[in-house]
Amino acid sequence: KQWYQHILRASCLVETALIKQNGFAFSSDIISFVQRYKCTHEEDMFRRCDGDWRMAAERICGNLQIDQYSYFVGMSCVFIKDSATVLHLEKKRDDCIDIIVTKIQLCWKRRYINRKLGPHLRAVRESLANADRTRKIKLPKLEGPFSHKINDYLERIYRCWWAACLVKSLKPEERMKVR
Numbered sequence: 082k083q084w085y086q087h088i089l090r091a092s093c094l095v096e097t098a099l100i101k102q103n104g105f106a107f108s109s110d111i112i113s114f115v116q117r118y119k120c121t122h123e124e125d126m127f128r129r130c131d132g133d134w135r136m137a138a139e140r141i142c143g144n145l146q147i148d149q150y151s152y153f154v155g156m157s158c159v160f161i162k163d164s165a166t167v168l169h170l171e172k173k174r175d176d177c178i179d180i181i182v183t184k185i186q187l188c189w190k191r192r193y194i195n196r197k198l199g200p201h202l203r204a205v206r207e208s209l210a211n212a213d214r215t216r217k218i219k220l221p222k223l224e225g226p227f228s229h230k231i232n233d234y235l236e237r238i239y240r241c242w243w244a245a246c247l248v249k250s251l252k253p254e255e256r257m258k259v260r
Contacts, residue, residue: 100155100160105160105161107161107166109161110157110159114138114159115137118174119137121177122141135154145173148166198231201221201223208221
């Protein structure tokens with residue numbers, strides 16, 4: 082009889098049955114719970130838990146300000162009492178995922194711009210730096226998708242730069258007439 086009780090305790094069947102009787106309808110494996118919701122907590126939270134999945138799950142639930150009676154962290158599962166708590170967890174996770182995805186997209190856009198447009202922008206910068214300020218120069222043109230928009234923006238910048246150079250070369254009396 083003791084052997085059977087030991088096997089039931091080791092497989093967490095007794096714990097699961099008691100939890101279900103107490104009204105905890107939702108359950109999740111503790112490792113998958115921590116991996117799913119760790120983005121809602123601090124980055125170094127898991128390092129401070131020293132690999133203890135149970136402590137990590139309790140910290141996640143505590144950080145998200147879930148009522149202590151709405152969840153229970155067992156030996157191998159996290160049990161949640163009502164669907165409102167599950168929806169709260171998913172909403173917090175979605176909010177964090179949106180922030181993370183936005184950061185990743187921003188980094189990739191910067192990398193794309195630096196990789197694809199970097200040489201062209203450096204060529205434009207060099208041509209403006211070496212330009213004779215009294216006559217117009219021809220800017221290098223970019224080829225490829227969306228290049229017409231970039232070329233238009235650079236042309237506008239160049240026109241403003243050239244107008245500023247012309248105004249700076251005027252005498253103070255002539256500047257007042259131009260304004």
